[in-house]
Amino acid sequence: MTMKAAVVTDFTQPLEIQDRAIPSPGPGQVLVRMEASGLCHTDIHAAHGDWPVKPTPPFVPGHEGVGIVEALGEGVTHRRIGDRVAIPWLGYACGHCSYCISGWETLCESQLNSGYAIDGALAEYAVAFADYVVPVPEGIDSRDAAPLTCAGVTTYKAVKVAQIKPTERVAVFGIGGLGHLAVQYAKIVGATVIAVDVEPTKLDLARELGADHVVNAGTTDPVKAIEALGGCDVAIVLAVIPSVFEEAFAALRRGGRLVCVGLPPENEGPMALPIFPTVLKGISVIGSIVGTRQDLTEVLELHAHGRTRVIAESRKLDEINESIDDVLAGRAAARLVIEF
Numbered sequence: 001m002t003m004k005a006a007v008v009t010d011f012t013q014p015l016e017i018q019d020r021a022i023p024s025p026g027p028g029q030v031l032v033r034m035e036a037s038g039l040c041h042t043d044i045h046a047a048h049g050d051w052p053v054k055p056t057p058p059f060v061p062g063h064e065g066v067g068i069v070e071a072l073g074e075g076v077t078h079r080r081i082g083d084r085v086a087i088p089w090l091g092y093a094c095g096h097c098s099y100c101i102s103g104w105e106t107l108c109e110s111q112l113n114s115g116y117a118i119d120g121a122l123a124e125y126a127v128a129f130a131d132y133v134v135p136v137p138e139g140i141d142s143r144d145a146a147p148l149t150c151a152g153v154t155t156y157k158a159v160k161v162a163q164i165k166p167t168e169r170v171a172v173f174g175i176g177g178l179g180h181l182a183v184q185y186a187k188i189v190g191a192t193v194i195a196v197d198v199e200p201t202k203l204d205l206a207r208e209l210g211a212d213h214v215v216n217a218g219t220t221d222p223v224k225a226i227e228a229l230g231g232c233d234v235a236i237v238l239a240v241i242p243s244v245f246e247e248a249f250a251a252l253r254r255g256g257r258l259v260c261v262g263l264p265p266e267n268e269g270p271m272a273l274p275i276f277p278t279v280l281k282g283i284s285v286i287g288s289i290v291g292t293r294q295d296l297t298e299v300l301e302l303h304a305h306g307r308t309r310v311i312a313e314s315r316k317l318d319e320i321n322e323s324i325d326d327v328l329a330g331r332a333a334a335r336l337v338i339e340f
Contacts, residue, residue, distance in 0.1 A: 005060045005123030006320045011049035014321040015061075015122075023119070023127045025073035030130045032085060037121040038064030038146040038312070039323050039336045040177070041240065042089070042263070046116050047324070050265040055116045063089040063114040064149040064337075065121020065128075066142045076130045084142070085133035086149040086300070087114050087121050089290045092129045106289050122320065124340055134296045137304040144303060144310040147177060147335040150290065152299040152308070155182035155238070157291035158259045159189060162234045166190025171226055172211075173248050174238035174262065175202040177335040182236055183209050184308045194232060196222050199330060209309065217247075226251035233257070240264040245271040249283070257284045312337045 002019045009016055025031045043061040045051055065087035069079055079085070093100050093108035100108050114120045114128065136145045155178050164170055170191040172182045179195070179202075186193045187210040195206030198218035206214055215225040226232050231253035237245050240262045249258050260271075277283065291299070302308055311334035315323050323336045 003124035004317055006062075006317060007058050007060055008047045008055070009058050011047070011054075011057070015047060015324075017318050017320070020123070022125045025071055025076075025127050027074040028076060028130055029073040029127050030069045030076060030079050030085070030133060031071035032065065032067040032087060032126050032128055032133070033070045034065050034067040034121055034124055034126060034340050035142040036066050036146040036340065037062045037338045038150065038177070039315075039320070039327060039338065040064055040150050041327065042150070043115060043122070044324050044327060045263065045265065048265075051263065052266055059115070060119040060123050060126070061115040062120035062122035062126070063087065063091070063116070064146045064151070065114070065126055066136055066145045066149065067121075067126070070125075073130070079130045079133070084136045086136050086145060086296065087126060087128045087133055088149050088153065088296055089113050090132055090292070091118050092132055095131070103292065105292050122317070122338060124317075132293065134293050134300070137300055139304050140300060143312055143314060143337050143339060145300065146337050147181075147310050147312055148299050148303055149296065151177045151335055152181050152303070152310075153291035153296040154178060154261060154288075155236070156185050156299045157295050158182065158236050158261050158288040159185040160295070161286055161288050162236065162257050162259050164189050164191050164234055167192060168233035169194060169230065170234045170236065171196055171232040171248065171251060172206075172236050172238065173244050175199075175206045176238070176332070178238045178261070180205055180209055180311050180334045181308065182238060183211050186236075188302070188307060191234070194226060194229065201333065205311065205333065222247050223250045231256070234259060236261060238262045240268070242268055242271045249273070249277075252281070252283055254281045255283075256281070257286055259286045259288050261288050311335065314339045
C-alpha cells in the first residue's frame with residue numbers, strides 16, 4: 001500500500017508530493033495515520049537547508065503531527081492501536097544521559113528530530129518512537145492539537161524558563177504561529193503582555209488574545225515604545241532576524257531576561273550582545289529549545305480545559321508549496337495546518 005508524502009528532494013527545489021510505501025514500525029515504534037500536521041517555520045528551514053546541521057534529502061518534514069496509532073512495533077506495550085497521539089520535534093532521545101534523567105531531554109546529544117533526522121508528519125502516515133509520542137486528550141480538535149505540538153510547547157517552555165512573576169511586563173516579539181500562543185501563556189502566569197510585530201492585523205489578534213499593549217515596530221521604535229511603558233522584565237523573541245533580538249535586549253529593565261527562541265537562517269549573522277549593559281543591568285540571556293514530553297502534556301491539558309485558543313487555517317497536502325510561500329510572505333494569520 002502507498003501513501004502521499006511531501007518530500008524534500010533538494011534544498012533548492014519545491015517539495016514534491018510523492019507516492020511512497022506506507023512504512024512499517026520497527027522495534028519500539030508505532031505507525032500513525034495522520035489527521036493533521038502543522039507547518040512550522042522550522043520545516044521551511046529544513047526544506048531549504050538553512051541551518052549549519054542540515055538534514056539529508058530525500059526526507060519528509062513535519063513535527064506537528066497528530067493522528068491515530070494503527071500498528072505497533074515489537075516491544076511496544078504502553079501504546080495501543082486507536083490511541084490519538086502527537087508527534088513532536090523531539091522524536092527520540094537516549095533516556096539515560098545526564099540531560100534526559102534531569103528533565104532536560106531536549107538537550108540530549110543523541111536525540112533524533114522528527115522531520116529532520118527521521119521522516120516526519122507531512123505525510124498520510126508516519127512512523128515514530130512510541131516513548132516520544134504524546135497522547136492527545138479527548139475534546140481537543142486535531143487541527144488545534146497539531147500547532148500545540150510545536151508552536152504551543154515551544155512558547156510554553158519559553159514562558160516557563162523565563163520564570164515570570166505575576167505583574168511583570170513581558171514583551172513578545174513576533175505575533176504569529178508561536179507568538180499568538182506566547183501571549184496567552186504569559187497571560188496565564190499573570191504577566192502584563194506587550195505584543196510587538198510589524199503587521200497591524202497580527203497586533204489586533206494579540207489584543208483579542210489578551211495583550212495589554214501592542215507596538216507596531218514598522219511605524220514605531222519598539223525600544224522607545226517599551227521604555228515608555230517602563231521597560232520589560234522579560235523579552236521573548238520569536239522572530240528570526242538578529243536585529244530584533246538586539247532591540248528586545250535594549251528594551252529590558254534592570255534584572256531583565258532575554259529569552260531567545262527564533263532561529264534565523266545561517267547566513268543572517270550573529271546577534272550583537274553589548275557587554276556593559278549585560279553586566280551593569282544584570283541581564284540574563286536564555287536559550288529555550290522546544291519542550292519536553294511533560295511540557296507538551298501540560299500544554300494539551302491547558303487547551304483541553306479551555307485556557308488557550310489556537311488560530312489556524314486548514315490546507316491540503318498538495319498545497320504545501322503555496323503554504324510555504326504564504327508563511328514566508330507573512331500572509332498566514334497564525335498557523336497553517338495540513339489536514340488529511
